[in-house]
Amino acid sequence: MTAQASFNPKAFRDALSTFTTGVTIITTRNSDGEPIGITANSFNSVSLNPPLVLWSLAKSAFSLEAFSANKHWNVHVLSTEQEALSGLFASRGEDKFAGIQLEKGINDIPLLGNCTARFQCRTAFMYEGGDHVIFVGEVLGFDKSELPPLAFQSGQYALAARKPREGVRLSSIEEHAPECSYTEDLLGYLAGRAHYQLVAFLRTLLQNHKLDEHAFFVLSVLSIQDKLTLEQINHFVAYTGREVNLALMAFLQKQGYVVLEHRDGKDRYVLTAEGREVSLEHVALAKAVEEQVTEKLGAGDTQALKILLKRLITATDPGIPDLWVAEPTEKSA
Amino acid sequence: MTAQASFNPKAFRDALSTFTTGVTIITTRNSDGEPIGITANSFNSVSLNPPLVLWSLAKSAFSLEAFSANKHWNVHVLSTEQEALSGLFASRGEDKFAGIQLEKGINDIPLLGNCTARFQCRTAFMYEGGDHVIFVGEVLGFDKSELPPLAFQSGQYALAARKPREGVRLSSIEEHAPECSYTEDLLGYLAGRAHYQLVAFLRTLLQNHKLDEHAFFVLSVLSIQDKLTLEQINHFVAYTGREVNLALMAFLQKQGYVVLEHRDGKDRYVLTAEGREVSLEHVALAKAVEEQVTEKLGAGDTQALKILLKRLITATDPGIPDLWVAEPTEKSA
Numbered sequence: 006m007t008a009q010a011s012f013n014p015k016a017f018r019d020a021l022s023t024f025t026t027g028v029t030i031i032t033t034r035n036s037d038g039e040p041i042g043i044t045a046n047s048f049n050s051v052s053l054n055p056p057l058v059l060w061s062l063a064k065s066a067f068s069l070e071a072f073s074a075n076k077h078w079n080v081h082v083l084s085t086e087q088e089a090l091s092g093l094f095a096s097r098g099e100d101k102f103a104g105i106q107l108e109k110g111i112n113d114i115p116l117l118g119n120c121t122a123r124f125q126c127r128t129a130f131m132y133e134g135g136d137h138v139i140f141v142g143e144v145l146g147f148d149k150s151e152l153p154p155l156a157f158q159s160g161q162y163a164l165a166a167r168k169p170r171e172g173v174r175l176s177s178i179e180e181h182a183p184e185c186s187y188t189e190d191l192l193g194y195l196a197g198r199a200h201y202q203l204v205a206f207l208r209t210l211l212q213n214h215k216l217d218e219h220a221f222f223v224l225s226v227l228s229i230q231d232k233l234t235l236e237q238i239n240h241f242v243a244y245t246g247r248e249v250n251l252a253l254m255a256f257l258q259k260q261g262y263v264v265l266e267h268r269d270g271k272d273r274y275v276l277t278a279e280g281r282e283v284s285l286e287h288v289a290l291a292k293a294v295e296e297q298v299t300e301k302l303g304a305g306d307t308q309a310l311k312i313l314l315k316r317l318i319t320a321t322d323p324g325i326p327d328l329w330v331a332e333p334t335e336k337s338a
Numbered sequence: 339m340t341a342q343a344s345f346n347p348k349a350f351r352d353a354l355s356t357f358t359t360g361v362t363i364i365t366t367r368n369s370d371g372e373p374i375g376i377t378a379n380s381f382n383s384v385s386l387n388p389p390l391v392l393w394s395l396a397k398s399a400f401s402l403e404a405f406s407a408n409k410h411w412n413v414h415v416l417s418t419e420q421e422a423l424s425g426l427f428a429s430r431g432e433d434k435f436a437g438i439q440l441e442k443g444i445n446d447i448p449l450l451g452n453c454t455a456r457f458q459c460r461t462a463f464m465y466e467g468g469d470h471v472i473f474v475g476e477v478l479g480f481d482k483s484e485l486p487p488l489a490f491q492s493g494q495y496a497l498a499a500r501k502p503r504e505g506v507r508l509s510s511i512e513e514h515a516p517e518c519s520y521t522e523d524l525l526g527y528l529a530g531r532a533h534y535q536l537v538a539f540l541r542t543l544l545q546n547h548k549l550d551e552h553a554f555f556v557l558s559v560l561s562i563q564d565k566l567t568l569e570q571i572n573h574f575v576a577y578t579g580r581e582v583n584l585a586l587m588a589f590l591q592k593q594g595y596v597v598l599e600h601r602d603g604k605d606r607y608v609l610t611a612e613g614r615e616v617s618l619e620h621v622a623l624a625k626a627v628e629e630q631v632t633e634k635l636g637a638g639d640t641q642a643l644k645i646l647l648k649r650l651i652t653a654t655d656p657g658i659p660d661l662w663v664a665e666p667t668e669k670s671a
Contacts, residue, residue: 135385
């Protein structure tokens with residue numbers, strides 16, 4: 006932490022932006038009755054009794070006139086689904102409201118849908134705030150949905166990964182012995198345990214179908230991309246570190262899950278109707294497990310976990326081919 | 339989303355708390371020169387030129403007198419390490435500053451260490467805000483560290499899981515075909531791929547030591563808890579879905595990684611010096627991989643990922659025994 010000798014505007018903005026905020030869109034109508042809306046993250050609550058909230062608007066903003074003239078405005082706390090809307094209302098576009106379904110709020114002020122929370126307000130005070138005007142509004146009405154809210158930090162959209170009050174510890178040991186360097190905090194351990202515990206929910210169903218995790222991967226790959234050569238299958242499951250051999254494929258053939266076809270001069274494996282059925286059963290169960298997890302973690306936190314796992318996967322990707330692209334590239338042998 | 343018919347204070351607070359915020363501690367000195375500090379999440383930036391920030395304080399607050407009398411106060415944007423400090427300064431405790439090392443800020447106002455950012459301010463305006471007073475301060479000095487900031491949402495501490503501007507997609511296919519129900523968005527797929535990609539970094543080292551992932555788990559368990567029976571080892575690695583058998587243990591003995599000892603009437607496996615050495619090498623590599631990931635994701639996002647994985651593990655825990663507890667319970671056969 007080093008003090009800033011002089012006031013560098015970028016450094017000041019960077020320091021300010023470390024303070025996490027939600028994202029809101031604030032709407033009103035101008036004197037012509039046209040809807041006006043801007044994205045703001047300067048919102049905050051002020052008072053419970055009377056119910057007051059505040060936000061600030063740049064004096065240079067095009068919408069200042071409208072917000073100064075019309076005492077009524079609505080604050081929309083955006084949900085994670087509304088990132089694109091946030092970008093739209095942060096722009097200087099003319100036609101921000103085109104194609105957007107509006108509800109009628111108090112005094113005919115536009116209300117947007119699919120938000121996390123909404124506050125319908127009437128200006129109580131307008132205060133001097135340097136290059137901004139601080140609007141303090143009395144809350145006349147509000148509502149709230151169960152949609153997880155969008156957050157913003159250091160110039161990036163974010164999702165809040167909440168920490169339970171009691172903290173999260175897997176082990177009851179507070180401080181691990183220093184010489185024991187393998188702790189529950191190791192990312193690799195956590196990813197592995199999460200993976201295996203999720204697979205454990207599928208185990209009975211897998212066993213009923215005489216499948217192990219490895220064979221399940223092969224069926225999953227074929228359920229997305231059919232007619233693959235053994236080489237292509239291996240290309241897609243190589244990241245698991247285990248090779249798919251002819252014996253495994255012969256076993257899957259014997260079970261009636263795949264058939265071997267000769268196409269384009271190559272031996273290709275094709276999922277049978279039964280193989281597809283079995284694969285879909287497992288995906289359905291995996292989705293049911295995910296729903297249970299979402300219920301326990303909350304929708305926003307599950308979404309945050311998925312985003313972070315995708316970023317981890319991208320950061321550690323050894324170059325796995327895109328399984329969802331129609332034509333898989335064939336590696337020359 | 340349903341409108342509130344009447345103004346229920348709890349419902350209003352719940353709706354307001356969906357707006358994510360950072361957490362700050364704001365300090366000053368009272369007329370006796372004693373340090374005063376309170377936790378506030380009503381902070382926000384107002385103006386860049388002149389540099390202004392604001393926050394609000396309950397009129398009923400004990401510290402109102404001090405903040406009204408002393409024009410100087412410091413805002414500390416708390417880091418994820420300072421959750422306990424946040425709780426301390428949110429309480430009515432007498433001796434909040436006991437044992438806390440303070441730096442001297444402008445006008446002798448206390449500065450706390452280990453924050454994400456700090457703003458040294460002088461009151462520019464005090465505004466009426468219902469049951470709160472709104473303090474607008476001119477920023478006289480500020481600094482910023484690289485520590486990830488603490489967030490707060492819906493009454494819980496949180497960490498922001500940031501989303502890159504370009505989004506995160508593993509597949510280049512925007513919309514998966516509806517009949518293809520196995521998508522890259524499936525939590526189980528993401529956890530599995532994350533796990534295997536992390537293990538992939540260890541593969542060469544594992545192969546050099548003639549170990550597969552399964553054998554590596556056994557060594558890891560023994561590096562934390564030594565002198566385990568085969569049954570106990572299986573108890574700890576059961577979540578992987580693979581059984582440890584005598585053949586694997588015999589192989590590890592042959593490699594010189596473990597020895598079998600007869601203690602307390604049971605056959606127990608003990609890690610040799612070489613076994614411990616090998617295990618530590620793998621943990622060191624896993625930590626190096628984790629550091630690389632942290633560099634790419636950022637310290638805050640890596641921390642958020644770990645918290646979410648721990649919550650996922652807790653939510654799906656089939657009852658795995660605590661490996662870090664000194665005395666493992668022995669399951670009767």
